[in-house]
Amino acid sequence: MSDLLNLIIGQGEHFRRARLPSLYSDFTLQRYSNPDGFAANTAAWIDALTKAARAGLLPSDGADRDTLSLRTGENLLRSLETKEWGRPLALRTVIDEAVSQRNMIPYQEFVAARKSIHSRNWTVQPWWLFTWGLKQLRLLDSSTGAGPLPLASFVILPNVEEAASMIVSQMGSHRNQIDRTYPMSMFSTEAGRILKSQNGLTKSDLHLILTYLARDKSNIIYDAETVKFKAVGETSSTLSIQDKTIASLKMLIADLSTQVAVLTTRISTLSESAQKAINNKNRTSALAALRSKKVSETALTGRSETLAQLEEVYGKIEQAADQVAILRVMEASTGVLRNLHAQVGGIDRVEDIIEGLRDEMGKVDEIGGAIEAGPQRDSVIDESAVAEELESLEKQTSIRDEEKGARQTQERLAIITKNKESQQERKDDPLELSSDDRAPDPPIKEVIGC
Template sequence: MSIPTTPINSPYKKTSTLVSVPAYVNASPSRLQSLYSDFSRKKQSDPASYQANIEWWRKSLENYVYDGHQRSHRLVLQAEKTLVDNYRIERVGKPIGLGAVVAELVTPPSPSSLPVLFPVATFLSLPNSIYSSKSKPSYLAAVPKFVLSYVVAKPLWWALEQVGVVGEDSLASSISSVFSSSSTSKSDTTWYGDYVFLDLLERAGENVLEKQAVKATTASDALYTFEGFRQEFSDCFGSTDGATNSMMSELDMKVLLEYLERDKEAIVVDAGIVKFLGTVGLMERDSEITAVDRGILELKTAVEGLHTQVDGIHKRIEQRTSEASEALRQKRKGLAMSYLRSRKQLEDLLTKRLGALDNLEGTLIRVEAAAGDVEILKSYSTSTTTLRAILSHPSLQRDSIEKTMEAMAEATADAKEIDQAMRIGGDVALGVDDVVDDTEIEAELAGLIRDAEQHAKGQQEEKELKDLRTRMEELNAPSNMETSQPRPESTREAVAAQ
């Protein structure tokens, strides 16, 4: 018997020479045998293997939704026959333990944690934030009944079998078989339904808020219709590989809006209008949708509609021009004239639409400016009220200020007295008899200065006397030389006499 081959364009890939699996399945053939079996009993007999299988299925189902293999929702898992069929693998079959997987993922791992999956109906009906402790009882009360079969009843019957309380020959065997075979039965559809992947929802919510924070500059940027919201934020979801339609589904939008409004408190939704809260510049947005918001959104929608019309008219004009050229090329003058007349009419319509667009855009800018001025004046008023409230505090009254300053001066003087007393006490403790008077120190310093000056003056006088003696000696030196050497005339006279 020949083994069927997988087409090149198939969403399946080969993991071995014998088994072809979908792209969102990543496991060896031997591993698939365990994953596709009814492993719910392993929760008690082999908890490590059970948790490993549950974690594998969590990642696989999350990738299945994230990558758009459902063709519609990218936040909500549609647990139904189509899901089971899409996971069918040749030579392995269909997964028969998906009911137990869904039941496990719907159940919170601990009282303080959140489940991986939320039933859509339960998620949308919770009155409080899913992160609030008040939501825990409401969620547990709304857990689908089939969860009890997988999470409570089956492990209980397994434990009873182990201790021999129940068994094949017992009267309770018929009851036990209901639970033990519920997940393997092909007719079991109690776990079918729509479930929100919390992790995907949180990621999508963060992406939406980040994108909105970048573009929010005016009042109209914070307002959307449902259709405008879907068009603007459809690219904030995960991968679109394999998805034929990247537009956000209505169910995804409903879940996302509920999450952003109730759990993140980032938006307000009312009568088909979505308003992002927060601030624009220094202005705080109202936490409700006002008549001004509705008017601004209507203008914004009209401007967007006119932009769409203008783009469409431009395309039609280009089409008429191309058709007229083609008609002339075929020497069909009458048809070409018809196309040109149609183009002329479209050009006139374009002129009117552009005029209307200019008027509406100008009006929208003025309305946004006026709304901004109102918010600024509200900020001024709030600041003034706050400042007056602070200044009216009793501690800032003149009498109170004077009393406070006087008390501070007295406290400072007391501190100086205490410091001086502590210094005197310290001197006494160190054996110092008396405190040295500053006048005595100054007199002693003056005496030292006088001594230094007299010493310097004496040295100066001695130096001057020495210099004087040196100059006197220099002046007396030529006289001595004249008396010791005879004059030339006397010498000649003595020689002649001889």
């Protein structure tokens, strides 16, 4: 099974084995008889084709695989064919549904659009017109999707949006204008690295990304050689000479850096070759290798000096760009401060406000002092009344103590009386007398003879 089929059939819930007969059947009529089943099948196929394109597994005319678009036709049907279920019979219906949902857009319509595809006034027509024309010619049956799949290219909008978002977040987030300007080749290489494209961006993918970022998102300005990410709030629509110069300088530095690396590797290789020739007693080969080494060393010296000069110029440009940015911020800050000072009204107004504030704060203190002092002047304590209340409390306490003592005395007398009565009862009892009238036991000291 091909990588494409492994990816699609390995999607789990959408393409589980029990659903494959339905997914590969002509389910076009289910649009009316079973809308839920129709929606589930079309959604599964649209999602599968989107992921397959993103993975670079859809067939293409050349060796390069596009990730942002797909091409319908016999090659696509053949790549999706299986021994058990054959070809997907409703694939044309799936493409129609994807176009109606704006998951896919006819390639030429996308590229030729002057307005943003997100505009409410923008509509997709060519695919529908083409299908309608075939129906009028009775080449297509509206009740089935099993007819021949027309040859056409479609932009996969979710893939374009995702790719654009990743590129902007990593390449367009720099604050410095220099870092946001790229030569076209460097932009293509870096974008391919971000999107993890093994062979870099194809021409089609690069064209779609540039179109979408410039027209639909207004993130970039570009021409055939330069790409510049706009700063926040920037409204310019054309590249300046400064932008193009920066891009050219970056390209020269990148080319010279590559040449320096190649020459360095070549010099090392020639040194090894010369050493091997000497070890093999091959003087002629050793001399040839050393001569080539000297030529490479001379070229390396020249390239390195030029590269150092260009890098110095690039550093100065970066410094100047930073200074321009700082001056713009300072200029804007000056305007803000001037506006704020105008709202303040000058130093005289400030002094008047502060003086008035002091007066009002003084009034608050005066009012507070009057409130605190007022009750103290009006309240006079009657000392004689306080003394009388104290004497009354002392008398009440003394009476409570006397009553408590009397109760305790009565309780003790009751206990004594009760004990005497108990003793009298024991005397009257003969058994108690026989035991109680016995002579008491001698003291312990007498028993032990002490």
